Amino acid sequence: MAIDDPSHQGEQDFVLINNSTFFIRDVQGYIDFFPVRKAIQEGKITFNQDGTPNNLPDDLQVQFRAIAYALQLVQKIRARPTSSPLEITYWSATPYRMGNHAIKFSVVPHTIGQSFNPESAIDKSNYLREAMTKHLASKDAYFDFKIQLQTDASKMPIEDPIVAWDEQESPYIKVATIKIPRQDFNTEERKQLDEKQSFSPWHSLLEHQPLGGVNRARKIYIELANIRNKINQGNT
Ligand code: HEM
Known part of the structure; x- marks a missing residue:
């Protein structure tokens, strides 16, 4: 384990966002x-x-x-429309270890059939759950899991996550397929389970541990998730 946490032994969380880069260069x-x-x-x-x-x-x-510079990046990311969480591409944005290499990873949806149209949603201001519920009611969802190897340490820096690693220089390589099976997704039981979930890049095997200063700052997730869960328990 990359951190000493017996409750997450052998686990690897993949935390991704809907942009190939992060919007901030460093912890400062x-x-x-x-x-x-x-x-x-x-x-x-x-x-x-x-x-x-x-x-x-x-x-x-x-x-x-x-x-x-970060204000502009945030604006760009926020302006991008999301039809459904099952239909967009995600990126790690920051690097991770893969044995002796550094990699970034990405998850790319298979688009099967018609895309969800947010305009058709019952609640247009909060349609992402509805989009997933509709999709999974009728079909499985698939994503390709891809990795990008760092092939040039200066053009593909570890320490500046606003720099996209050039895909001409090092194309993403598919290493796995993720399947989310067709299911009744919008249940009370499921919502309660979701509230208790906590993800962290540091729930990680040593072979894939997060790299760089921004990722090191993210050790804070574990502490904050504990606080959040305690507050939630107090509210139930
Ligand atoms: C200086 C660096 C960063 C800091 C201090 C930071 C801080 C945080 C905190 C405090 C949370 C809430 C954790 C919780 O309550 O469970 C969070 C969640 C999250 N962060 Fe970051 N973050 C940083 C960088 C990043 C980067 C580079 C990514 C790129 C993938 C990212 C993606 C996310 C995502 C997707 C979540 C939600 C995770 C979940 O659903 O549990 N963050 N971040």
Whole structure:
């Protein structure tokens, strides 16, 4: 195990997002990002039409400049429509070990039949569960699990997850097929089970352990999941 946690021996969680890169370069960037985001949400930072900041509080000047690139990346990621969680591609965004190699991984859906149309949803503001329920009521879902080998340490850095590893240089290779069997997905029992789940890149075999500073910061998931589960238990 990459961490000493007997309750997750032999397990490997694969935590992915719907973008090939992360939106923040390093841990300091993550620390700087949140006060800036909060100030934007509270209207303390506003923007001109060309995207430059209109008013920028003095105490956020340094942080804002340091993470301005991240605001653009977040906007790009959020603007991308998701028809169904079973119909989009996911990426690890950060690197992992595979024996003596570094890899990133990706999960690509098989598109079978018609895509879910969010416009047809009963609740358009919260349609992802409905999309999965409909899909799995009638058919299995399949994804290809692919890995991308790091073939050039400087062009494919471990320490900067906003850099996409060039797919011409190192194409993704399919190593497995994921099958999610047809099922009744939208049950109370299932929802309760989901609430108790916690995933972490550090639920990992040593051979596949997370690499790089951003991934190291993610050891925090385990602690936070414990706190979240305790709060949830208190609320039931
Ligand atoms: C500085 C780096 C990062 C920090 C501090 C961070 C922090 C967190 C925290 C605190 C959670 C909630 C954990 C829980 O309550 O169970 C979380 C969840 C999550 N993070 Fe990150 N994160 C980081 C980087 C990343 C990266 C690079 C990815 C790319 C795959 C990512 C993807 C996710 C996903 C998919 C979840 C939801 C997991 C779930 O459903 O349990 N994060 N993150």
